[in-house]
Amino acid sequence: MSDTENHNRLNLSAGLLSCAVALALVVAKLWAYAQTGSLAIAATLADSAMDLMMSLGALAAIAYAAKPADDDHNFGHTSAEDLAALAQSVIILASSGVIATAAIWRLVRGDAALPENEGAGIAIIAFSIVLTLGLVIWQRRVAARTDNPVVKADSLHYLGDLIPNVGAILALWASASLGLAQVDSVVALGAALILAFGAVRIGKGAFDALMDRQAPAEVIAGIDAIVRAHDGVRGFHDLKTRRSGSRTFINLHVELDGDQTLDQAHAIGASLRRAILRTYPRTDVMIHKDPVGVQKHPDDPSL
Known part of the structure; x- marks a missing residue:
């Protein structure tokens, strides 16, 4: 199996696992919210619902981006990964605005009700933390191998989920032990x-990639060092x-002995x-x- 095929398989496994975990969390948190009425749990439920939608979209993007280059897409389909990551960010931002509005409204009214059945809610959130941590x-591990932006975005988002989940447990505990109903809204x-x-x-x-922003400075410096140290290369410009997605495209001119x-x-x-x-290894090099000392022709400024 080639490196590309192995990377595609790993990316797809991460996408499938993400969908399975998100679906399990939605079901579990729906039950927990019905039992407790906690806004903090509602916040994590909304987040998990968005996770499920994004995970399904991410899986589709990963599968599409894995397609090889063809006559219509000579450089491959990896930009689909950046489009999916950008869509993820928009959905996350919208859901955070809904949650924040509900929390502020409760704080302003000052009449938040205490959650119920806190023990059941805490158990479900603890289950969510363990499941999310495994994902x-x-x-x-997959992102370290493939550098896929969709997998990295998904991982970053799920990692961020751990903090609200811990906060939800603290909110339920404070409500049950101290009678602090507003803690729930503050955590949300x-x-x-x-x-x-x-x-x-x-x-x-994702936006930087779609706008063809250059590779990170350390990558450019690494390429510079490789070219300068290579036998037969007199210079470069x-x-x-x-x-584009998980691939980097490199284009450079090298100066060689014109008599060879x-x-x-x-x-x-x-x-x-x-x-x-x-x-x-995840690059496309042109x-x-x-010849050393060649002069640019006025009609060919890109030489």
Whole structure:
């Protein structure tokens, strides 16, 4: 099995597991909310419902992005990953606004009712934390292998879910032990803020990729070092990069001895490409070869 096929399989496994976990959490939290009436649990329920929708969309995006390049999409379909991540951020931001509005309204009215059956609610939320933690561990392992932005966005969001879930347990405990009904609304408001910050972070990364923002500075510096140290390369210029989903596209001009044969120049370029791919395997490398000292033609400023 090739690295690409293995990465696709890992990404799909993360997407399927995410859908299964989200569905289980929605069912469990629906029951917990019916038992307790807690707004903090309602906040985590709304979040899990959004998770299920996004996980289904993410799974579809992962499957579509795994398709190889074709006549209509010469560079592949990996931009679908960025589109899915951007959609995730918008949905998360909207859900956080609904939760925050409900929490502020309860705080302003000051007549929040104490939740009921706190023990049942705490048990369900504890179950949710364990299930979510297991999913996050697997997603982070997959993301470390594949660098898939959809899996990373999903993992980041589920990791952020752990804090509201812990807050919901504290809110239920405070309501039961101390009679502090407003703690429930305060925790829900905090959960909404966490969701909003996470949504902005995810959305910015996806938007940057869709706008062809260059690769991170450390990646560019690494490519620079590889090219400078490569045998036969006298210099280089016009190093350009962009990201699309989990792939990075690299385009550069290398300067070679103009007196050598075309076969020799080709061998140097092919060797350099392999060197870059060994360090950055999820890349697409295009190398143009120029003779040392060549002057730009006025009609070809991109040389």
